[in-house]
Amino acid sequence: MSETHHFTTGDGCRIAYRIDGPEDGPVLALSNSIATSLHMWDRSVPELGRSFRLLRYDLRGHGASDAPMGAYSLDRLGRDVVELLDFLDIRRAHFLGLSLGGFVGQWLGIHAPDRIERLILSNTASWLASELPFDEQIRTVLAATDMKAIADGFMRNWFPAAMLAAPNPIVDEFRAMVLTTPPHGLAGCYAALRDVDLRRTIALITAPTLVIGGEDDTVTRASHSKAIAATIPKAELVLLPGVHILNVEQPDRFVGAVTSFLRSA
Template identity: 55%
Template sequence: MTRLHYLTTRDNARIAYRLDGAPELPLVVLSNSIGTDLHMWDGQIAALIEHFRVLRYDARGHGASSVPPGPYTLERLGEDVLELLDALQVRRAHFVGLSLGGIVGQWLAVNAAERIERLVLANTSAWFGPQDQWDARIADVLEADDMQGTTAMFLGNWFPASWLEPLRAEVEPFRATLLGSNRHGLAGSYAAVQETDLRRALSSIRVPTLVIAGQFDTVTAASHSELIAGAIAGARLLTLPAVHLSNVEFPREFDGAVLEFLMER
């Protein structure tokens, strides 16, 4: 029996989501990296549901959600979260986002701060560099014969080399998800990253914020996290000896830091 639910957004996309934990507990939203689905957070659920109700969702173009024609905008990705909260009749929630999910979290904290209680931004950036560099990446994923090369690229960016040869059990679900990904969903999401430049807006964020960096992250360098934490008043910075998916590589440390931050009074 599936535990997925579906929301049809105002622009007629179908967003798959899942709820875990007791309904009376405060809600925390978990938001994904490009190329993953809501199962990227499987390792966090047992710890979180002791204290929170957890909302996970497949970003548009990913997993069991629909793949609307791209390009996607960051505003639209943020509105997907707001529509989910509205549908669940939740006025305020905690938000934990990694990579693209962290970009969405920044947008929400700038544009809908009244909906966010506390914010965790993991392995993310406010700006990913000149826009034109993304044109080739979008073309590559759309023109490739299959997903093998894209999958290898993502895995190499996400995990230590020692996890890939031989492939560790933790990596296999991510490999399978990437191989089954819809290229148009990836390209649409790349476009949202391409347009992102939140550097000037960061100083307007007043939501309590924890920033988690990966010391060996080549996608969102630790310096990107340092910039975010330095720009948001009162933000805290935790650097883990991780590559990009710090929640998978160091789950105990990640979960401990997130729980301590979200439960602080």
Template identity: 60%
Template sequence: MQALSTFTTSDAQRIAYRFEGEAGRPVLMLSNSIATDMSMWDGVMPQLLERFRVLRYDMRGHGASDVPAGAYSLDRLGRDALELMDALELERVHFLGLSLGGMVAQWLGIHAPERIDHLVLAHTAAYLGPAADWEPRIQTILAATPNETAEAFLGNWFPAEMREKNDPALAPFRKALLETHPRGIAGALAAVRDMDLRRTITLISRPTLVIGGKFDTVTRAEHSEEIAAAIPSAKLVLLPAVHMSNVEMREGFLAEVGGFLR
């Protein structure tokens, strides 16, 4: 595995990343769900590295990246991704984002289409309001124990069968949840709270694949359907999965992503 590297954003925050694979291959940039780190992609990395040079990173507030205080914004998270591309002198990338990462991907498709080749928007939404509903959730995260936070998120992300048999694929997610500072999760939740891309995603012009989960209770199937209907010529795929189809249905997820990016 490529060693962990860091760069510093324009607002002086250190962001951790790994850039792996053979030079000269198309670059695929991966963006994470809230309350995870880049290990959430470990299960699909061997297959992705057969075809791509893969760039993954820890969002601010997560993993080995800095954890600034206060509310984060989708604009800032999007600029973090752009500044990482700039630091590595990447003119264009394929961009795959899941959940919060899919919101960053939408932002990039709207604000920096010239930097994007293909977009994959997985288990995400253009709007998860109303904003007032989010403040109690943010306060709950700040007051909860790490174990309470971990169990709540895992319950939303994976089917009961995987959790009950303590599937080893869940281990990196549990580890990340236990180690993520509540301030980082709360800051990212504020970005979701304030996001409303329902009108502006109609401006996305890059080829787009939308992957949703039929049993997803976080970003429901209807959220994926709404995104696909709003983006011209977007392709919609609904997998029989909860929120992390890259883990729960790894082969199906890879087949859809690989076929689209081919």
């Protein structure tokens, strides 16, 4: 796979990114879940990279990107993507975001419609502040002496019990991503989720949209996926058996749904 590169945003944050796939392929940008890095897509790259020029990046506060102190906003996370596309001279791209990456995708569909060809929103929601105690989570992560308990909590939310019952290399990889996420980077993104409500404004999205949800997702539930698909005009909905990180729990069905939707353009 490709090497990691960096570019610097207008507010001075270095963002890490990688590009894989054919140089002449249509660009598909991949945006990851909170507390992970661009490596959450590693297992999807070989298949998706056959047809698409894949652009992966680390959200600010995550992976090999800088982690500025303080609260982040969804507006800033979205503008990071627009500035990355500008830096790479990419006028339009398909965009696939999972979890927090799906929030970013919704923002782009609303505020940068000229940059998005087709939009895929996986295991995400338009509003979570009423359901999750983000201020408490911010205090907890900033006060933690280590990230082990926080990582264990993410694993329970991300994967089915069968994957957690015995040693599993996928779970180990994702736990390692959480353990190496800077606490203030995670807290910054918690603040972005705390402060956003897109339930009404996603009705403005005009890009052809596919919504993918997990039937057993306990964080961004299937009901969230259904609500998004019902609000975005002509959006398609696919529900898969699984929890939150569907691209690794249901790799074939996930990639199949993505490629089928993008090839129908």
